[in-house]
Amino acid sequence: MSERILMPLDGSKLGEAALSYVDELISRLAPGETVEITLFHVITTVRHNISYQGGGSVSIPYTEEELAKFKDEAKAYLERVSRRLQSTKIALACKVAVNENPAEAIIEAEKEVNADLIAMATHGRSGLSRFAIGSVADKVMRGGGVPVLMVRSSED
Numbered sequence: 001m002s003e004r005i006l007m008p009l010d011g012s013k014l015g016e017a018a019l020s021y022v023d024e025l026i027s028r029l030a031p032g033e034t035v036e037i038t039l040f041h042v043i044t045t046v047r048h049n050i051s052y053q054g055g056g057s058v059s060i061p062y063t064e065e066e067l068a069k070f071k072d073e074a075k076a077y078l079e080r081v082s083r084r085l086q087s088t089k090i091a092l093a094c095k096v097a098v099n100e101n102p103a104e105a106i107i108e109a110e111k112e113v114n115a116d117l118i119a120m121a122t123h124g125r126s127g128l129s130r131f132a133i134g135s136v137a138d139k140v141m142r143g144g145g146v147p148v149l150m151v152r153s154s155e156d
Helices: 018-029 064-082 102-112 127-133 136-143
Strands: 004-008 035-043 047-051 057-061 090-098 117-122 148-152
Touching (some): 004 018, 004 102, 018 117, 090 102, 102 117, 136 148
Parallel strands (some): 004 117, 035 090
Antiparallel strands (some): 047 057
């Protein structure tokens, strides 16, 4: 069983699909072991986009105070989500990063927490929507250095 699991969460219910799988996996495969789980959220919106009359727009970075507020909100979200993990043998940590590229941030966090496994939800996009939006899960799987457990989320 993996001893250190990184779980990226995007703030959506669909993004939380891997939580129950990991909780069940730990209780079945490692009932006597303590497993470290790091819940991880990436703040990707780091700029205001302001449109002005005439059709132009300008991008202005958020201030440190605004980013600090986003970080506090993200930490509160991760702490709320952490209460859903049932196993008593889980050591939980919450980590927030700011990066416009979530896949890059997840791969960096994997190294920082010395993860043995990344467990994350995938929205299961395909075709044109995947091409246009890109798949964070796919980029993490290809660019990371540890196995990735991908759980396909559904709207149900």
